Amino acid sequence: MSDSFDVVVIGAGPAGYPAAIRAGQNKLKVACIDEWKNRDGKYAYGGTCLNAGCIPSKALLESSELYHRAETEFAAHGIKVGSLGFDLAAMQKRKAGIVRASTTGITGLFKAAGVTALQGHGRLLRAGVVEYTAADGSKRELQAKHVVLATGSVPTALKSAPFDGARIIDSWGALELDAVPKRLGVIGAGVIGLELGSVWRRLGSEVTILEALPEFLPMADQQVAKEALKHFKKLGMDIRLGARVSGAKAAGDAVSVNYTDDKGEQTLTVDRLVVAIGRRPFTQDLLAADSGVRVDERGFIEVDEQCRTGVDNVWAVGDVVRGPMLAHKGKEEGVMVADLIADHFAEVNYKTVPSVIYTAPEIAWVGQTEQEVAKSGREYKIGSFPFMASGRARAMEAPAGFVKIVAAKDSDEILGVHIIGPMAGELIAEAVLAMEYSASTEDLQRTIHAHPTLSEALHEAALAADKKAIDFPNR
Ligand code: FAD
Ligand code: NAD
DSSP states (O other): OOSEEEEEEEOOSTTHHHHHHHHHHTTOOEEEEEOOBOTTSOBOSSHHHHHHSHHHHHHHHHHHHHHHHHHHTGGGGTOOOSSOOOOHHHHHHHHHHHHHHHHHHHHHHHHHHTOEEEEEEEEEEETTEEEEEETTSOEEEEEEEEEEEOOOEEEOOBTTBOOOSSSEEOHHHHHSOSSOOSEEEEEOOSHHHHHHHHHHHHTTOEEEEEOSSSSSSTTSOHHHHHHHHHHHHHHTOEEETTOEEEEEEEETTEEEEEEEETTEEEEEEESEEEEOSOEEEOOTTTBOTTSOOOBOTTSOBOOOTTOBOSSTTEEEOGGGSSSOOOHHHHHHHHHHHHHHHTTOOOOOOGGGOOEEEOSSSEEEEEEOOHHHHHHHTOOEEEEEEEGGGOHHHHHTTOOOOEEEEEEETTTOBEEEEEEEETTHHHHHHHHHHHHHTTOBHHHHHTSOOOTTOTTHHHHHHHHHTTTOOSSSOOO
C-alpha cells in the first residue's frame, strides 16, 4: 500500500466516515483510520453513534416502547394478550445484531467508495503528515494533502461520582445492562438521561433522575418542556430538579448518592447509577505538540464556519468541534469538508440543525424557541395544533402533544418549529426543509398534506398562525 493520500480522515464515526466516503466519491485517494473497539475487543467502524449511541439506544427504545404499549394501549385497541413478559437477553441480542449490521455496513461502503480503511490510532504530526499505529503496534507515516480530524467525544465524568464500570456507569454501560435494575438513578436530565431513563422505566425500573438545573430541558421551547415533564411523570420517572450531587459511593450491591436541593441535604439509594451530564471532545494523543492545531479551554478543536483549523489543509468535524453534539451535524460537516477539498461549493446551515429526543411522546424541534424569539425583540406570531385533534393520532391511540410554529409577524417567515407527539422526529423533517428554503407559514398553508396523516398537524399549525385552522378552534 502506498503511504501517500489526498485525504486522511482520523475517526470513522458519523462525522468521519461520511467525510471519507464523499472524498472517495470525489475521486480523491482517501484513507480513514479508526481505533474504536467493542467490548469483545474487536475493531468496529461507526464510532459512538453506531456502537454505543444513536443506534443501540434507538433499538432498546423501540423494544421497550413496544412492550410498554402492549402493557398500556393494547386493551384500548381491543387486543388481548395472555401474560405479557419480555426477554431482556433477546432484546439485547437484537440490539447487538442491529449494531453489527450497521457497523459492518460501513466496511462495505468504504470498499464501494474506494476508501482505504485502517484500524488503529491516528496522530497528526504536522500539516500533511499523520502517524498511523496499527493493531500490532507498528507505526507508519502517512503523507496526506489534507487531514480531517473527526475523533468525536466521550462521556464527561463527575468527580463526586466517578465511573466504576459496575455500579456507577456511563451511557454505554446503561445500554449493556443484562438485568433490569430495581432502582436506577441517573445524574442529568438531558437527552441521554431521558432516553435511557425511559428504556429502563418501561422495563420496570424505579427511575430517579437528579438534575442540577432548576429548569427542565432549558434548550427546548418551554411549552414543550412543560408538556414533556407531565408525560415523563406519568410514566413514573421521578425527575428531581435543582439537585446538586455532592457524592456517590458504591457500597455492597447499592449506590448511595448524596445531593442537595432547596430542602437541604438528601440521600438517594439505587442499584445502578448512570452519570449522563454531557460529553467532552476527545483529542487524547491526537495532536503532536507542534502540530499547530489549537484546542480551546473546553477541549474543542478550534475551527471556522467551514471547519478549517487554521493549519493549512487540516480540518476538524463532528463532536470534537463547536456546535451541537449530534450525528447529523457531524455528517453534514464531514461531507462539506470533503466537497470543499474537491473545490466544490459546500456549506452547513447551522440554523436548521434539528434536535430530536426519542422518548414517548417524541420531542423534536428546529430553529428558535418562542422564548428566544421573544428575547430577540422580534415581533412574532404562534400557530399551534394539538394531536388530540388529529384523526390519525387518535387512530394511533397517540393523542398527546402538539405542533407549535413560531413565525415572524412582519414577513411571516418560519423562525422555529416545535413538536411533541407521535413521530415528532420524522415530522420535523418537513419543518427543516421549509426553513432551509426560508418558507413562510403561508407556504406551508398552501402545501397539500395527505389525509389522514400526522403531518396534517403541521399544516393546521401553519393555518393557525393566521387563525385559519380548520380542524381546531382558532384562538
Ligand atoms: P464519534 O462518533 O465519537 O466517533 C469518533 C471516532 O473516532 C470513534 O470511533 C473513535 O474511536 C475514533 N477515534 C478517536 N480518536 C482517534 C484516533 N486518535 N485515532 C483513530 N481513531 C480515533 N446523536 C444524534 O444525532 N441522534 C441520536 O439519537 C443520538 N443518540 C445518542 C445516544 C447516546 C447514548 C450517545 C452517547 C450519543 C448519542 N448521539 C446521538 C450523539 C452522537 O453519537 C454523536 O454526536 C456522534 O457520534 C458524533 O460523531 P463523531 O463522528 O464526531 O464522533
Ligand atoms: P446533555 O447536555 O443533553 O444533558 C446533560 C444534563 O446534565 C443537563 O441537563 C445538565 O444540566 C445536567 N448536569 C450537568 N452536570 C450535572 C451535575 N453535576 N449534576 C446533575 N446534573 C448535571 O448531555 P447528555 O444527556 O449526557 O448527552 C450528551 C450528548 O449526546 C448531548 O450533546 C446530546 O446532544 C447527544 N445525544 C443526542 C441524542 C439525540 O439526539 N436524541 C441522544 C443522546 C445523546
